[in-house]
Amino acid sequence: MTNKDIRLISTGIRNLDTILGGGIPLYSMNIIAGSPGGGKTILAQQILFETIRRQPNDKTLYLTTLSEPMLKVVRYGQRLNFFDADQFGERVIYHDIGSFIYEQPLSGLVDHILQRVNQSQAQVLVIDSFKAIRDSVDNPVEFRRFCYLLSVRLASARCTSFLITESDCSRINHDPEFAIADGIIYLFMAEQNQEQRRFLQVYKLRGMNPKMNPIPFTITADGVQVFTSALAISQQPIPEKVSSQPLSTGIFGLDCLLQGGIPQGYSVMVSGFSGAGKTTLALQFLLQGVEAGETGLLFYFEDSRHSLDSLIHRLGWDLASLEAQGWLTIISIPHPQIRLEEQLEQIREAIQTLKPKRFVIDSFSVFLSKTEHHVIQREKTYIITTLIQQVGAVGLLISDQVIDDSQSHSHFGVQGTVVDGILVLSSAIVPHLGFRDGIRRYRYLEVLKMRSVNHITGRHRMHITPTGIEVLYLKATAVSENTSVIPKPLQFSLVQDLVQEQLRFNQAWLVQGEPGLGKSILGLQFAIEGLQHQDSVLYISADVRFHQVCERFSSLNLLPQSYLQSGQLVILDPLSPGKTAISLSDPEFLLYILTCQLEQMSKPCRIIFDSLVPVAINCSVEEFLSFIDDKNRLLNHPDVVLLDIWDQRIGITDKGYSLWNTFDGIINLSIPDWGEMNQRGNRGYPTLQLQKLRGSLIDPRPYPYKISLPQGIVLQNYYD
Template identity: 40%
Template structure:
């Protein structure tokens, strides 16, 4: 038989036959369950998480959030009582702890509790077969449920032979599958080749999944994206999705479209101000559009629409784009709403469209954060946006039409009504009334 060996100052060392033999043993059956990543939005894309026993490449150019995603995945598991291990070939243990602390994650405390183990090997000290044996031994001893190799492309950087790259990737994936764990292999993509999904072009053919992080400049702002390229034998949402790196880590802007009961009866929608024109036989489930010139009374009518909903025992969400929240409150007071009481009862919420809470300059962020606000409001619900003019003048026609279509399609529900205010002459909007 042939076994790998290494020549050092201490002489020749042959790596253990048991390590080579274990590679050829049959792979154990993997538990039929998924492991949540802890990254909001990504677990929804994965329909719960990554299936156990899987190895996934997380790739992207420098600065796209790969190490942050890996640490978030590791810390999420530790907080659930799951052991995690990271083999780092770039960042020292102290550096990783500082990165984690910047997001509020106490990596050192989790290490002391025996939930996380950090193994740092400087790039200059990498010895492929020796380090693979060390990984195998430590995995066998620590038995982690979550494994990170950061970065896998640095680990293999001296290997030029594609067959060897593939073999070492397969070996590591086999070790992960044996444990019934989930492994994330971080892959650095060259900056001049952002379209690649891995460093060497062979790793993604061996592993079970590939997640690509990317970024681009749009209107002088850097926008980050995540895409699940593949997840073998697992349902997932395809396509590229906006994400951001916040003070709490990565967050993917994805929210599944609410599914309404096809047999559900729409809830009545009282609105006395327009009863002489529209009658009283109105119901939730539609999208209204109010257009007019400045000073024509659009904000007043929108306030009356909110007041009618609160008076009927419903709730309202007001997104104030044109004026600050204090002025929006005064406008609601003028139409007879007890604003403080409604806010205290949780039946009214006023959002500033220009705050970081909404992000009005990014259509995907806007829609995601609006969805998050709608999700926590009591029903029946009236959603008023006064107005959509900032979005119309900021986004190009295609992006604005996409935003309106997605918003209206998502919330045409039996207990929700949308009420958009816009200036006269807006042509990119569809509505029911």
């Protein structure tokens, strides 16, 4: 006979039927055992009320014996939500048979019980307490015969019965009622993580294949709640097909590292020390989902929900509105109130009910801290990741790193092998010339692991800004796939006559010279000529403020306002407040800002950096040369040309050649030694010399020039 051949009745208690293998066999006799206060009476009453709720025509009977008075049983039962006062006495019938047991011999008790069952037409019977009957009998043979007759007579009466007895598990192998019973459910208390917990264990259930390991449960106003997350998820199918479209994290640089985002169905651990930005990253991930029309679910296990609300508000989102509209569900449980199995069940129900596309646990290490056993921690991690996979969501599990173990990327060291991906947020103190104490702390993000994703490896700088996290991932701008399109020539009339070929974009120029020779004027001329030929211009002014740059444009007969308003001209400087402000003390972040700005500019585009000196004095020689090399490489594009301005007086030790080598073209402004012509009081004429232009034939001779407004620098073929 298989389980399919056995008719079952449901207990009506969520998850308990699953543990039992489907339910309680019809007409069976079952024992609910355990120490006093274990929850036996509540469990039995809950089964009765759930039976009449599920079976509109059924009746149930509750018989009290010589233990707890019936009045108390009813009074305490009324405080539970499952107790239905309208059905009390009609379909859930209570009787006290204590006086019969006390006054009459055991031989008549079976008939008396069956008489009560027949009178009430009960399909389900509870006797509480059955131990009181056993204690009233001196002859064990007589009591065994009584148990057998009761079992046979109740089955003949088509009645399923539950006998409540106060016994510990040691009596199961000795007392006759346990041998005769068809099923045994044992309730007990045990210490777990220094707290007392309730457990339920099925010792026996004839004809069924129950789960026989201890199962945690709790008692609430709703009655007994059994937690079987591991068993429940094993019965849920994994979706055969999950969308291959990754979900954006909401952080552009991180999406680039991940080749587009996180694959659906993945669980990703976000690891880092306190204050690393883990919660900020998780919130950006959830809020990006809202923008994409995807629901999010956050379980927050930290102590203060207020700090979470404040952070969401600082990111510019109306939390109350998001929750009211159903886009975001936040379940906050303070650390002291966490019960591992209860919260795991709550997580399972929320995920399977809400089916969010994005899911976050913050902090997962706080959640797992309720158990010290690595095997259990790994098991719970597996359950969470399976739940995420089953609904095709993406889950972020926030994990704190152990302070003295930077090599471990999770608090307990067991989650990393279970999850699909690991993001590590870290920081480091580095020497920095631009700060008073000579050091600076940099933040980093690394994609340590992402299964089946060709992610970018290595640590990458990140910033936490008022709008969230920015990852400074810099990559060379992609070259247009349409190679048949020839970029238009570069118009640079000042030096065009010194080059035999037509000037072109996709080059980096350096204008060098001492102060007062017109380097900035040359840069402005280069920008103006571009604007007049419909090129966009990104002008970085490192020495003067935004409004002073505008005045300089005006002095060369170009009014910049219309170009600024249209976006054809963008001026950035470190001195003015607002959106045009930049920082020169962090070259890597500066390069990230320039890269992002360039992506927004129309093409062709001219980038003028006036000047490189403030960057150079804020970092070491090696850092500066690395910045120049990265800038010229990453901003390289067929429709982009770079022009940097440099003060020749600033020494960079013996690496001048290295600086020169990173540029395609070099223009030198100087006042040469004119020998005898350099008379006292006559400093001589400034000259412009095209010293280098990679891949072109040039005229390298120095040419004198004059500066006049509004023309700017004007080359001369003769000397006055």
